[in-house]
Amino acid sequence: xxxxxxxxxxxxxxxxxxxxxxxxxxxxxxxxxxxxxxxxxxxxxxxxxxxxxxxxxxxxxxxxxxxxxxxxxxxxxxxxxxxxxxxxxxxxxxxxxxxxxxxxxxxxxxxxxxxxxxxxxxxxxxxxxxxxxxxxxxxxxxxxxxxxxxxxxxxxxxxxxxxxxxxxxxxxxxxxxxxxxxxxxxxxxxxxxxxxxxxxxxxxxxxxxxxxxxxxxxxxxxxxxxxxxxxxxxxxxxxxxxxxxxxxxxxxxxxxxxxxxxxxxxxxxxxxxxxxxxxxxxxxxxxxxxxxxxxxxxxxxxxxxxxxxxxxxxxxxxxxxxxxxxxxxxxxxxxxxxxxxxxxx
Amino acid sequence: xxxxxxxxxxxxxxxxxxxxxxxxxxxxxxxxxxxxxxxxxxxxxxxxxxxxxxxxxxxxxxxxxxxxxxxxxxxxxxxxxxxxxxxxxxxxxxxxxxxxxxxxxxxxxxxxxxxxxxxxxxxxxxxxxxxxxxxxxxxxxxxxxxxxxxxxxxxxxxxxxxxxxxxxxxxxxxxxxxxxxxxxxxxxxxxxxxxxxxxxxxxxxxxxxxxxxxxxxxxxxxxxxxxxxxxxxxxxxxxxxxxxxxxxxxxxxxxxxxxxxxxxxxxxxxxxxxxxxxxxxxxxxxxxxxxxxxxxxxxxxxxxxxxxxxxxxxxxxxxxxxxxxxxxxxxxxxxxxxxxxxxxx
Numbered sequence: 033x034x035x036x037x038x039x040x041x042x043x044x045x046x047x048x049x050x051x052x053x054x055x056x057x058x059x060x061x062x063x064x065x066x067x068x069x070x071x072x073x074x075x076x077x078x079x080x081x082x083x084x085x086x087x088x089x090x091x092x093x094x095x096x097x098x099x100x101x102x103x104x105x106x107x108x109x110x111x112x113x114x115x116x117x118x119x120x121x122x123x124x125x126x127x128x129x130x131x132x133x134x135x136x137x138x139x140x141x142x143x144x145x146x147x148x149x150x151x152x153x154x155x156x157x158x159x160x161x162x163x164x165x166x167x168x169x170x171x172x173x174x175x176x177x178x179x180x181x182x183x184x185x186x187x188x189x190x191x192x193x194x195x196x197x198x199x200x201x202x203x204x205x206x207x208x209x210x211x212x213x214x215x216x217x218x219x220x221x222x223x224x225x226x227x228x229x230x231x232x233x234x235x236x237x238x239x240x241x242x243x244x245x246x247x248x249x250x251x252x253x254x255x256x257x258x259x260x261x262x263x264x265x266x267x268x269x270x271x272x273x274x275x276x277x278x279x280x281x282x283x284x285x286x287x288x289x290x291x292x293x294x295x296x297x298x299x300x301x302x303x304x305x306x307x308x309x310x311x312x313x314x315x316x317x318x319x320x321x322x323x324x325x326x327x328x329x330x331x332x333x334x335x336x337x338x339x340x341x342x343x344x345x346x347x348x349x350x351x352x353x354x355x356x357x358x359x360x361x362x363x364x365x366x367x368x369x370x371x372x373x374x375x376x377x
Numbered sequence: 378x379x380x381x382x383x384x385x386x387x388x389x390x391x392x393x394x395x396x397x398x399x400x401x402x403x404x405x406x407x408x409x410x411x412x413x414x415x416x417x418x419x420x421x422x423x424x425x426x427x428x429x430x431x432x433x434x435x436x437x438x439x440x441x442x443x444x445x446x447x448x449x450x451x452x453x454x455x456x457x458x459x460x461x462x463x464x465x466x467x468x469x470x471x472x473x474x475x476x477x478x479x480x481x482x483x484x485x486x487x488x489x490x491x492x493x494x495x496x497x498x499x500x501x502x503x504x505x506x507x508x509x510x511x512x513x514x515x516x517x518x519x520x521x522x523x524x525x526x527x528x529x530x531x532x533x534x535x536x537x538x539x540x541x542x543x544x545x546x547x548x549x550x551x552x553x554x555x556x557x558x559x560x561x562x563x564x565x566x567x568x569x570x571x572x573x574x575x576x577x578x579x580x581x582x583x584x585x586x587x588x589x590x591x592x593x594x595x596x597x598x599x600x601x602x603x604x605x606x607x608x609x610x611x612x613x614x615x616x617x618x619x620x621x622x623x624x625x626x627x628x629x630x631x632x633x634x635x636x637x638x639x640x641x642x643x644x645x646x647x648x649x650x651x652x653x654x655x656x657x658x659x660x661x662x663x664x665x666x667x668x669x670x671x672x673x674x675x676x677x678x679x680x681x682x683x684x685x686x687x688x689x690x691x692x693x694x695x696x697x698x699x700x701x702x703x704x705x706x707x708x709x710x711x712x713x714x715x716x717x718x719x720x721x722x
Binding site: 049050052053216218219220221222223224227228231232235241242243244245246247248249250251252254278279281282283285286289315323324325326327328329330331332333334335336337338339340341342343346347 | 394395397398561563564565566567568569572573576577580586587588589590591592593594595596597599623624626627628630631634660668669670671672673674675676677678679680681682683684685686687688691692
């Protein structure tokens, strides 16, 4: 089962806000609702929101009775603008939309034929994502040794992609190869994607894990209990700096301080060569309710009227990263040179 | 109002598990119940549990009809054993108990006179704690500049001590001196002492603050939004390595990576010269329920059957610490030399 898929002329997605309590599928018929789902994190994970946005354009193309090719293209551009504005950090969103618009512009034929081509492109993005993830997982699994304990941040599994996942896909494939891997799952405050989603996936795969608070990673690294650190990314700059879920920077820093290798696993669609370094990546700040809306032993975690900050991503500088695993191979430093090389393969 | 105090022949303490929802005072009549309160974190914070344990021995001395001095001393030793076993990491617990036992051994007179001397010693420890904190706060406030934004980890305020606090006491005094300070409050998973207790104290003091998830500290440090980092400690080794609430190590590392000064604020009773470095400090691991027992938007944060780890402290190596503020002055590196010098003043 995919986390994002097309069925009966509509987009279906797992509602990731309900997991692990309930596995619910939500159906979308028009692009504005898809943009809302991306913003509200019904769907999250850079590759998954790319695919969702692509299908959002397929809904735009198919749902309206456009009378001409130009009208259809205008409608797609407008829908792409709405979808693009949903979240700023993950480059896969813009990447998928640009690819969809280019395909639409290049397509010939009648309005229904164009709409068909747009849907086929969205389906292609989704199918490719699964293939790319499987390929990355094969490549990355070689970095994991039998008996490793790894720390994993956020969720990068089947839920964060169309299927299989990026960093969690690597761990999953290593386990399928017969390697024994123990995962320390960063709970990943504030939205707890680690505790809610990664732990749920690992339960399905029967991979042993323990949840830790994000601030515990340093202790386990410092006491020699961890051999590797794995995470995905939402955007990788040309120099290898990367934006990923908040907390990644402190995790990478602690790994580096203890000489533990740090592996980022990303499809090349997450690499943004138009951006030189991490300082240019926009960091989304989300509602303080995500930080404050917890209950601890049945009580609110903060006094009434408390304020909170909520940057959703941070920048991990390239010098803390051991390798960037892509579908084109394992990219090593200096990333300025090797990322460009990998992308041109 | 003190967080730990003696009234009507009994020990009274604020129940810190109930804040910020309710301010409740719990009354204790015998030492085993005090040990339970320390274990269950009704009272927490190294200086506060030291004072609570001292009053626990006063309860042991006063509550039993001992027929001789020797019987009383045996009773105190037994009670001290129970209290000492409540939590392993904070040295103030053992420090207060040793001081109480030494005072009892040295005291002359009848059994009631001895019991009176023991209570007076406990009261002395509590009163001194407040004086020491006020002195540390005066000394440490000089490290804060008008306009500073500081990150503060866990709770080190009036609640963590008998009154006023250690690191938070420094911030409080700086604000009373008219300096404008903005506090980024680490929520401090898993028990959320920052969000629950520090935010509650800052509300009382009208000091501006914002709560952040622990894993956000790196982002604020990296983007130049923070001028200083403050925390307390549960035990400082002779070389300046220190044990403090889990997450302190990663915070100090991120501060250091961005050349932001890191100040630990501790009474000298928290310094343990009998321990050479941090590797010898015992780290308590607590129940996984503290990590898993959260609700996010009304739902459990982890799948049924999930496991978690819960080390309650970590070790921050001395080289990440800019200064250790004590009641005997600001101690700078090399701590091996300067801590001993300060303690002998």
